[in-house]
Amino acid sequence: MTTDAMPPSLWAASAPPPPATQPLAGEAQTDVAVVGAGFTGLAAALYLAEHGIACTVLEAAEIGFGASGRNNGQVIPNMSRVDPDDIVAAVPAELGGREKGEAFVSLIRDSASLVFDLIRRHGIQAEAVQNGWIQPAHRPSRMKVAERRVEQWGRRGAPVRMLSRDEVATLAGTDHWHGGWENKTGGRINPLGFARGLARAALDAGSVIHTRSPVQNIARGAAGWVLQTPGGTLRAQRVIIATNAYTAPGLWPKLARTVVPARSYQMATSVLSDNIRKSILPQGHALSDTRGDLYFYRFDENGRLVTGGGLMVPFGWEGRIRDRITERVKRVFPQIGEDVKFDYIWWGHIGGTVDKRPHVYELAPGVLAWTGCNGRGVALGTALGQELAKASAGVPLREIAAPVETRLNTILGHEFKALGVAWTIGKNRWNDARD
16 A cells, blocks of 8 residues: 555654655665564664664555554553463474573563663654553453463563552552553553654664555565565565565565454544543553453543554444443543543554464565564564564574564465454453453
């Protein structure tokens, strides 16, 4: 897809403007070609440029056009459905086993800190607030989830702690939940501002970025790889495909079939009065709970409550999501009153995998990709961007902090993905009501 403008959203209305870019025109050459100007591609480009390696980014639309510019902006250093012990156990011996699994867990553990460090180091204007992330338990039985995660992440050095029901009520500004846990390295950002800031930093370091340049074909050349766009040709020694949920079916054989794009709806209220603002998430935390049909909340810098949710089917989506989330907000935060107004409603795709894990692939010699953010793309996508850049800079694949697979984990029945998403949302809602 190509477009000359970002889809309407709070972030598009409030982020600093992007750096000037142009489509690829004619013939060009680089060391590393990066497909996609989201968190992964831009973090990779920045790393490569800072290490003296020529890099060119090709973006089908605009910087941050996909999930990177449309998500809720919570910076969360864990996975949504799998815990550290599960991640370690899932890495087979031929991919590095326990040692590689622990390295990957450490990468995830430090991923939020990496985001905020980049923001500080490059002076990125992204409304960054690193006051912590909390995951409250929506039922008493879900406190076992909190206990398990605190134990497993704490064992690996993450700054986590359990929260009592009273502590969650104080931090969240409501008694809706039953306790939970906190990771102090998490936080919140304007995600489009972060993407645009990464792009500016990458350009300043020497990278090249071409927007409105969808890659139509990637093929072997006489000395590397040839990427074709409507306006030109880019030749590269190595390639990073950083498109995740927005991977076009024809970009690379079967890669799009490794991930299911699921709509995630985001909404921002009008600016709340100061007294109400101070009563909700008063210490500036980001929050997402233990539901499968997730409840999630954070503020922007102007005092808008930013939340959202999912729908089983997308028809009539704006009216239905507005009604659904309005009722939810009034129930969770009764102090907000009856007159809840949403000034912005938008959506983007989350890249989901069947096993709820991210997968890094070597698609061919010199061609790397990953899919499956599973709702944790801000921190994880940035961290994996740097790891893919390291590999493209010459670090052996066995030494980067993620297991690298050569066989694609394609999803059976991928052509029925819309039905699968609807079924998963329905199942999550059913499970949320049970102990």
